[in-house]
Amino acid sequence: MHHPLLAAAVTPLRDNGAALDVDAIAPLVAHLEQGGVDGVFCCGTTGEGVLLSYEERIRAAAAYRSACGGSLIVHCGAQTTAETAALAAHAASIGADGAAVIAPPYYPLDDGDLVEHFVAAAHACDPLPYYLYAFTARSGLTGSDELGRLGRAFDAMALGTAGYTAALAVERMEQVGLKPANGSVIVTGATGGVGSVAVDILAGAGYHVVALTGKEAETDYLKSLGAKEVMLRASLDLSKIKPLDKATWAGAVDNLGGDVLAWLAATMQIGGALASIGLAASHTLNTTVMPFILRGVSLVGVDSVNTPMPLRQKVWKRLAQDLKPKHLAAMTSTVQLQELPGVFDKILKAQMRGRTVVAVGG
Numbered sequence: 001m002h003h004p005l006l007a008a009a010v011t012p013l014r015d016n017g018a019a020l021d022v023d024a025i026a027p028l029v030a031h032l033e034q035g036g037v038d039g040v041f042c043c044g045t046t047g048e049g050v051l052l053s054y055e056e057r058i059r060a061a062a063a064y065r066s067a068c069g070g071s072l073i074v075h076c077g078a079q080t081t082a083e084t085a086a087l088a089a090h091a092a093s094i095g096a097d098g099a100a101v102i103a104p105p106y107y108p109l110d111d112g113d114l115v116e117h118f119v120a121a122a123h124a125c126d127p128l129p130y131y132l133y134a135f136t137a138r139s140g141l142t143g144s145d146e147l148g149r150l151g152r153a154f155d156a157m158a159l160g161t162a163g164y165t166a167a168l169a170v171e172r173m174e175q176v177g178l179k180p181a182n183g184s185v186i187v188t189g190a191t192g193g194v195g196s197v198a199v200d201i202l203a204g205a206g207y208h209v210v211a212l213t214g215k216e217a218e219t220d221y222l223k224s225l226g227a228k229e230v231m232l233r234a235s236l237d238l239s240k241i242k243p244l245d246k247a248t249w250a251g252a253v254d255n256l257g258g259d260v261l262a263w264l265a266a267t268m269q270i271g272g273a274l275a276s277i278g279l280a281a282s283h284t285l286n287t288t289v290m291p292f293i294l295r296g297v298s299l300v301g302v303d304s305v306n307t308p309m310p311l312r313q314k315v316w317k318r319l320a321q322d323l324k325p326k327h328l329a330a331m332t333s334t335v336q337l338q339e340l341p342g343v344f345d346k347i348l349k350a351q352m353r354g355r356t357v358v359a360v361g362g
Helices: 022-034 054-067 081-093 111-125 144-175 193-204 216-225 258-266 290-294 309-319 337-348
Strands: 006-008 039-042 071-075 098-102 130-133 185-188 209-213 229-232 249-254 268-276 298-301 332-336 355-359
Touching: 022 054, 039 054, 054 071, 054 081, 071 081, 081 098, 081 111, 098 111, 111 130, 111 332, 144 193, 144 249, 144 268, 144 298, 144 309, 144 355, 185 193, 185 258, 193 209, 193 216, 193 249, 193 355, 209 216, 216 229, 249 258, 258 268, 258 290, 332 337, 337 355
Parallel strands: 006 039, 039 071, 071 098, 098 130, 185 209, 185 249, 209 229, 249 268, 268 298, 332 355
Antiparallel strands: none
């Protein structure tokens, strides 16, 4: 397996270090690439990024992107969250291959604030890969144990009951025979908290995921989580649901209930697994027994409250391993406690997506 070799590049300066020498960046990159590197890490410790002004950093990053034929990772860490996020957004805008962020090096942040700082940068550079730059001597962050603790704390908050429910649905469907080779899996209410996590973890587990949504504007968001296809709810004629329709889905995770759940039952493949986990549209179900006795469809109820402890522990363990969401930070927003009335208003207007973490102590 090839592991890319990146060179931590210096930042060329002129006038006795008083100004950025943009013209020297391309020859430097050419020299590094001739030496066999696969890419460049710019504006990091070797590149003295934190000593450059914001304008110098974005000029340097742009010049490195223009000159670099391989991978480019841009260090975006700064003292303030606003500047860090702005640098991360710029890295994404120039087509960098990743953004790295060190903890603020002068004024230390507590755990909650540090998580918010990192999350803000992750959102800003989305969909770039995002790296926490651990350098204890410069940031005071003590390394992998502390970074891991921060990451686990944020993940637990961001996943919550919704993430657990999505993973439990996957576990229950796999118990009745669902596997990637069986065919497509559809997720309804896909932009919601449970739906977003379900799309992410199913895609990460190798399933061909189709996201069903009423929000056409969120197509790119759903594809960034791993959905191979996005289907609009408006394309369905739920007034004419047949007892059996074209066998389409190997699996389904339904957040809506009502007519959508009835349509899913009619369109499941032979031996399909249909997980019912929500009633955002309706608590009713008007269907027939035909999908169950003629196609052997399994209607799996997902109850996150009364799960036996051994199964609960197994699901949480899988959320940290094979079902760990790859885009949890990108689908999660952080709000202060006093901002919740506005969040509730968005929920009632169906304007929310993904997960929301409340910084209670913020």
